[in-house]
Amino acid sequence: GAVVSQHPSWVICKSGTSVKIECRSLDFQATTMFWYRQFPKQSLMLMATSNEGSKATYEQGVEKDKFLINHASLTLSTLTVTSAHPEDSSFYICSAKQGVNYEQYFGPGTRLTVT
């Protein structure tokens, strides 16, 4: 149980284009989903928290107009990187939790490369 999937697993896009990443909880209802980014050899940095049906809460320094998050259902959240630039190249990982449970279950990650 507690499986989270992400799609795509990797994507290459040209500078200036937008990319959408999907995060799904497969066998539980995710009332809260989180989006992280991770640079090589570094820790996971939280970008935003989203609750189903509400607007996402972004961490300080994360541009909400650049990283659009939608959490329209209890099993799906999407992250859209708009007008991507090479510095947006990173490993993006989502996680999900159910209700007041403490454990977060992570997706396998999406490697984004912007050329």
Added chain:
Amino acid sequence: SQKIEQNSEALNIQEGKTATLTCNYTNYSPAYLQWYRQDPGRGPVFLLLIRENEKEKRKERLKVTFDTTLKQSLFHITASQPADSATYLCALSQGGKLIFGQGTELSVKP
């Protein structure tokens, strides 16, 4: 300032030995602390959670301790195996969010 520190250097041990990883933090008061395993190019996998009022938690070959006075958690893998080689992350709870350490890379040699 708030900090979470894990052993920055990789830990190399022999198969069968006990691996001990450290997580120290300052200026946090976490209600709970979690340990995750991360393999290269993959998302973290949840291992154990320990609450502030718990001293120790065990799961199979894994043991976690949590000392809120020392502001430290220790993560032990007994009878280590090459398959245990990975990066291990500690994460503190902070207002419903998790704050991650930078991770310690463990390598278990046969």
